[in-house]
Structures are given as structure tokens and as C-alpha cells.
Amino acid sequence: MSFIILFIFLFNFAFCDEAGILNAQNQFLEESLTPYIHKHGSRLTHRSIRECHEEKIWLLPKKENCFVAINAGYFNTNDGECLGNVISDGRIAHDSKGIQNSHFGLTKDGQIFTGYVSEENVLSENMLQLVGGVIWILRNGTGFVNTSKNLECEKTEETGSMDRFVNIVSARSAVGHDKDGNVVFIQVDGKSDVDGINLYEMETLLQEFGLVNAINLDGGGSSTLVINGTTVNYPSDACDGQTYACDRKVSTILCVHHPYCNPRDCNKHGNCSMGECICEMNWLPPNCDQLFCSKTNCSNNGICTPEGCVCYPGFFGEDCSESCLNGWYGSMCTKQCECYNSVGCDPVNGTCKCKNGFMGDKCQHNCPTGFFGKNCLFMCRCNNSCYCDPVTGMCEIYANSSLYTAAKCLAMNIILEEDLIKNNIDEQRKWYLTMTILGVITGSCLASFILLMFCSCTCHCRNDQILCIKTERKHNPKYRLQVPGGYLSDSLSDSETVPMQSLTKS
Ligand SMILES: *[C@@H]1O[C@H](CO)[C@@H](O)[C@H](O)[C@H]1NC(C)=O
Ligand SMILES: *[C@@H]1O[C@H](CO)[C@@H](O)[C@H](O)[C@H]1NC(C)=O
Ligand SMILES: *[C@@H]1O[C@H](CO)[C@@H](O)[C@H](O)[C@H]1NC(C)=O
Ligand SMILES: *[C@@H]1O[C@H](CO)[C@@H](O)[C@H](O)[C@H]1NC(C)=O
Ligand SMILES: *[C@@H]1O[C@H](CO)[C@@H](O)[C@H](O)[C@H]1NC(C)=O
Ligand SMILES: *[C@@H]1O[C@H](CO)[C@@H](O)[C@H](O)[C@H]1NC(C)=O
Ligand SMILES: *[C@@H]1O[C@H](CO)[C@@H](O)[C@H](O)[C@H]1NC(C)=O
Numbered sequence: 001m002s003f004i005i006l007f008i009f010l011f012n013f014a015f016c017d018e019a020g021i022l023n024a025q026n027q028f029l030e031e032s033l034t035p036y037i038h039k040h041g042s043r044l045t046h047r048s049i050r051e052c053h054e055e056k057i058w059l060l061p062k063k064e065n066c067f068v069a070i071n072a073g074y075f076n077t078n079d080g081e082c083l084g085n086v087i088s089d090g091r092i093a094h095d096s097k098g099i100q101n102s103h104f105g106l107t108k109d110g111q112i113f114t115g116y117v118s119e120e121n122v123l124s125e126n127m128l129q130l131v132g133g134v135i136w137i138l139r140n141g142t143g144f145v146n147t148s149k150n151l152e153c154e155k156t157e158e159t160g161s162m163d164r165f166v167n168i169v170s171a172r173s174a175v176g177h178d179k180d181g182n183v184v185f186i187q188v189d190g191k192s193d194v195d196g197i198n199l200y201e202m203e204t205l206l207q208e209f210g211l212v213n214a215i216n217l218d219g220g221g222s223s224t225l226v227i228n229g230t231t232v233n234y235p236s237d238a239c240d241g242q243t244y245a246c247d248r249k250v251s252t253i254l255c256v257h258h259p260y261c262n263p264r265d266c267n268k269h270g271n272c273s274m275g276e277c278i279c280e281m282n283w284l285p286p287n288c289d290q291l292f293c294s295k296t297n298c299s300n301n302g303i304c305t306p307e308g309c310v311c312y313p314g315f316f317g318e319d320c321s322e323s324c325l326n327g328w329y330g331s332m333c334t335k336q337c338e339c340y341n342s343v344g345c346d347p348v349n350g351t352c353k354c355k356n357g358f359m360g361d362k363c364q365h366n367c368p369t370g371f372f373g374k375n376c377l378f379m380c381r382c383n384n385s386c387y388c389d390p391v392t393g394m395c396e397i398y399a400n401s402s403l404y405t406a407a408k409c410l411a412m413n414i415i416l417e418e419d420l421i422k423n424n425i426d427e428q429r430k431w432y433l434t435m436t437i438l439g440v441i442t443g444s445c446l447a448s449f450i451l452l453m454f455c456s457c458t459c460h461c462r463n464d465q466i467l468c469i470k471t472e473r474k475h476n477p478k479y480r481l482q483v484p485g486g487y488l489s490d491s492l493s494d495s496e497t498v499p500m501q502s503l504t505k506s
């Protein structure tokens with residue numbers, strides 16, 4: 001004979017219609033409530049499609065992390081149907097409809113229930129775990145077998161009359177609690193009519209163990225104790241067609257496990273230990289569902305992942321603090337700008353930033369005549385006689401222009417620059433004419449002087465030109481007069497663009 005005692009936590013129990021359907025008024029209503037010590041999680045499991053399908057106990061630990069499991073309630077050995085009430089994790093898995101047998105359970109408010117349970121009690125939703133046995137062995141520290149065998153229903157067990165059931169030696173399982181509220185599983189090996197103990201002996205044994213309340217669970221071939229996934233007793237049933245013994249599939253199992261975490265898998269970012277998630281690096285307790293990552297981890301320029309920052313396009317570096325180098329853009333700054341006349345491109349989307357005087361999606365176009373500046377959005381204010389610099393918008397003289405044209409341009413610029421005679425058109429014309437004549441005279445004098453002084457100069461003269469000046473030929477040959485001539489020229493800057501529409505309106 002071997003027995004094992006385990007201090008843990010658990011519950012349950014049910015009975016016969018004739019012997020007494022239990023209700024709140026029933027004279028047999030007896031119960032014992034004791035607060036329990038909550039060190040571990042407990043569970044009553046019942047299985048499957050049809051509730052209370054049979055299962056091998058040793059299979060359970062893997063699924064439910066039980067470190068101790070014992071067979072529990074009675075069941076129909078033909079179809080696996082549970083007998084008695086079964087409430088598992090607050091859910092009614094089997095309702096005995098008031099059949100009265102001893103039950104053991106845990107209530108939601110932290111008490112151990114032992115005794116006869118009314119239908120009202122089953123439906124009250126106060127039970128967390130509840131399972132039925134046959135025979136209330138110990139009640140309030142006193143042997144209760146002689147009393148309970150007359151109260152309970154013998155239909156629930158398949159051994160025979162209640163007297164035979166109580167007196168037969170057999171393998172036994174029981175669940176109870178001590179005075180401190182520790183739940184205890186007791187399992188004794190045996191074989192019906194051959195070896196084991198009867199319930200009076202069980203009563204004495206449990207008293208010796210200091211138990212206060214205990215009920216008898218299913219015994220015989222069902223009596224099985226599993227610790228850490230291994231069956232530790234010697235079940236009495238022979239295996240199919242074999243001489244050695246095998247554990248039987250049972251329909252309800254009491255399971256003790258470490259408290260579960262919420263969620264049980266710690267969001268896959270940690271391990272559950274005694275009900276608490278031990279999170280992986282960078283994941284935050286209590287649930288390991290949030291990364292330890294403040295906004296500053298990625299400099300506000302990226303998103304945090306367990307592997308590090310993933311920078312938004314335009315940024316790179318471990319903490320995304322670096323902008324793309326000039327000439328590069330996009331995700332991880334791996335794309336090269338595709339621009340012709342630019343000062344680089346947008347680090348995020350690669351839009352070309354054109355140099356002043358150029359336009360087009362790749363800055364491949366010069367400004368159209370009459371426009372200048374950033375993205376050619378500015379309108380030149382130069383008259384036909386002047387050349388408008390597409391970069392600065394300055395009105396300049398064409399290298400190939402005649403002296404008269406050049407003087408005209410010069411005159412106009414002076415008028416504009418000095419902001420002379422704003423509205424007086426006559427005055428303007430007078431000035432314009434005067435300046436042009438003066439310009440021509442000055443130009444002629446200068447030309448004569450230069451001709452005299454530098455007879456050997458290289459000239460590019462045209463038939464209609466009097467003036468011949470030695471000049472450096474540039475791409476756009478012109479004399480630099482450096483007179484601001486564009487609209488809004490005084491507010492030109494790299495950072496500023498003025499839409500063409502607003503210019504043309506003004
Ligand atoms: C349980 O037994 C103790 C003495 O051992 C007694 O004082 C107490 O009243 C009993 N409780 C019930 C509910 O019978
Ligand atoms: C139980 O009842 C039997 C007789 O039916 C008696 O011999 C026995 O002493 C009783 N046991 C207890 C613990 O009262
Ligand atoms: C069950 O396993 C745990 C560790 O996995 C161990 O601490 C414990 O002692 C084992 N229990 C028994 C009864 O072997
Ligand atoms: C979780 O458990 C696994 C396997 O035991 C181990 O490799 C891992 O390091 C553990 N993780 C943490 C965060 O403790
Ligand atoms: C965020 O920054 C903190 C403090 O610098 C660091 O400990 C943590 O590992 C960082 N998180 C990630 C996800 O890299
Ligand atoms: C590219 O980004 C710049 C700056 O954020 C924005 O002004 C521009 O409209 C974007 N271009 C495209 C094509 O999305
Ligand atoms: C410049 O040309 C415009 C027309 O192109 C003309 O209306 C304006 O009077 C001219 N300004 C001067 C100063 O000649």
C-alpha cells in the first residue's frame with residue numbers, strides 16, 4: 001500500500017434522485033466552508049466535444065502545466081459521461097440536477113467548499129471549481145463515513161451496494177484540506193477485493209494526516225496520481241490484452257499548476273513564472289506587450305522594434321538621428337538623387353531641388369525667357385533691350401547688342417533702380433530719352449578712347465556697331481551691369497518662392 005499526500009488546492013462532488021434531491025430547504029443540506037491558501041493555481045479539467053470525455057491524466061500536464069494531477073469525479077465507464085456536478089474554471093461542465101453526493105470545490109471568493117451542494121448553489125455562479133465524489137469521509141475533523149453512506153446515492157458508483165462500496169478494499173483517491181486551508185490530494189494503491197483500504201481505514205488515515213474535511217473520489221482502476229507528467233502510482237487496471245497495469249482514461253482531473261500569466265503566453269515575449277511574466281529584453285512587464293522604447297529612442301525619426309530602430313525615409317543611423325547625406329535619399333538613404341542642375345534632392349522622396357535658373361522634375365530645363373530664380377517662378381522685369389539673368393533676374397546688356405540697345409537697357413535700369421518718377425509717363429519718357437542719348441554719347445566717347453588706347457584689341461564687331469570692347473566670352477555673353485531688374489528682386493533668397501500666378505496678378 002502506498003499513499004502520497006500533496007498540499008495543494010482543489011475542490012468538488014453529486015447524488016441520487018430517490019435519496020434526496022437537494023435544495024435549500026432540504027434537511028440534508030450540509031456544507032463546510034474554509035478559506036484556502038492560494039499558493040498555486042487549481043483546475044478541474046474535463047475534456048472534449050461532449051464534455052467529460054475521458055482522457056489519460058498524464059497527458060494533461062503538457063497542456064495545462066499541471067505539476068500534480070489526480071483523477072477526480074465518478075463517470076460512466078461506458079461512455080465517459082460525468083456523474084455529479086462539474087464546474088471547471090467557473091463554467092458548469094456537468095449539472096447533476098440536484099443529485100446529492102458529497103462535493104468538493106473552490107469558491108470564487110476564496111473558500112474551500114466541502115459537502116452537499118444544492119442546485120441553487122451550483123447555479124449561483126459562486127463556484128470556481130466543483131467536483132462530486134461518493135462519501136464525505138471527514139467532516140469538521142470527525143469521521144463521517146457512517147453518516148454519509150446513508151445520505152448519499154449508491155447509483156453513482158459501480159461497485160455495488162453502499163455497504164459493499166464502503167467496506168471493500170480497493171485503490172482509493174480522496175481530496176480534502178487541513179485546518180490551515182491547504183488542499184490535499186490522497187491516493188492509495190490497491191485492487192478491488194484484493195488489496196488497498198476500505199473507507200473506514202481511509203477515514204482513520206486522513207485523520208492521522210490532520211485533515212479536517214475530505215471526500216472520497218473515484219477509486220479502483222481510476223485511482224491515478226501524476227506528478228510532473230509521470231504516473232507515480234500503480235493503477236490496477238490491466239492494459240488491453242496485457243497482464244501489466246495501465247492507467248485508465250478518466251473524465252475529470254484535478255490539476256495543480258503554477259498560477260497562469262495573463263495572457264498565458266506573455267504575448268510571446270516572455271516566460272511565465274509563478275503567474276508573472278519574465279519579459280525578454282526590451283519588453284515591458286507586466287504583460288510583455290509593450291516595447292521599452294520611448295520616442296527618443298529613434299529620435300522621433302523612426303519606429304522602435306525589438307531589433308532596433310527602423311528609420312523613416314530620409315534618416316539613418318542606429319537612433320535615426322542622421323539625415324541622408326546630400327545626393328542620397330529614401331529608406332536607409334540608399335537611393336541616389338537623379339537630378340541635373342540641383343543642390344541635391346529631398347531626403348525623403350527624392351524630389352530634386354533645382355539650382356536657381358533651372359526647372360523640371362530633374363532640373364533639366366533652363367528657365368523660359370522672361371523668368372528667373374528658384375524653380376523659374378519669378379518674372380523678369382527687364383525690357384527687350386536687356387538680357388535677364390535666369391539666376392539672379394538682373395537686367396543685363398547682351399554682348400551682341402548695339403550701343404543704342406545697351407544704352408536703352410542701362411537707362412531703363414537706372415530709372416527702375418532709382419525708382420524715379422513713378423507715375424508720370426511723360427517724365428519717364430523724357431528721362432528715358434535723356435539717359436539713352438547720354439548713354440550713346442558716353443558709349444561713343446568710351447569707344448573712341450578705347451580704340452585710341454588699345455588699337456590692337458580683339459574685336460567682335462558687327463556692321464551696325466560702333467562700339468567694340470574687349471570682353472571675355474562666356475556662355476551667355478553679356479556685360480555685367482549688376483542692376484537688379486526682377487520683380488521682387490529685393491526679397492530674393494534661396495528659401496523663397498513666389499508662385500507665378502501671384503506675380504502675374506500683381
Ligand atoms: C467543528 O468542530 C469544532 C471543534 O472541533 C467546533 O467547535 C465547531 O463548532 C465545529 N463546526 C461545525 C460547523 O460543526
Ligand atoms: C460505523 O458503523 C458501524 C456499524 O454499522 C460501526 O461498527 C462502526 O464502529 C462505525 N464507525 C464509526 C467511526 O462510527
Ligand atoms: C516537478 O518539477 C519541478 C521543476 O520542473 C521540480 O521543482 C519539482 O521538484 C518536481 N516535483 C516532483 C515531485 O518531482
Ligand atoms: C524563456 O525560456 C526559454 C527556454 O527555457 C529561455 O531560453 C529564455 O531565455 C527565457 N527567456 C527569458 C526572458 O527568461
Ligand atoms: C530605448 O532606450 C533605452 C534607454 O536608452 C534602452 O535601454 C532601450 O534598450 C531602448 N529600446 C530599444 C527597443 O532599443
Ligand atoms: C516631397 O517632399 C517634400 C517635402 O516634404 C514635399 O514638399 C513634396 O511635395 C514631396 N513631393 C512628392 C512628389 O511627394
Ligand atoms: C518696358 O516694356 C514694356 C512692354 O514690354 C513697356 O510697357 C514699358 O513702358 C517699358 N519700360 C520702359 C522703361 O521702357
Ligand SMILES: *[C@@H]1O[C@H](CO)[C@@H](O)[C@H](O)[C@H]1NC(C)=O
Binds near residue numbers: 400401476477
Ligand atoms: C544676341 O545674342 C543672343 C544669344 O546670346 C541672341 O538670342 C540674340 O538674338 C542676339 N541679338 C542680336 C541682336 O543679334
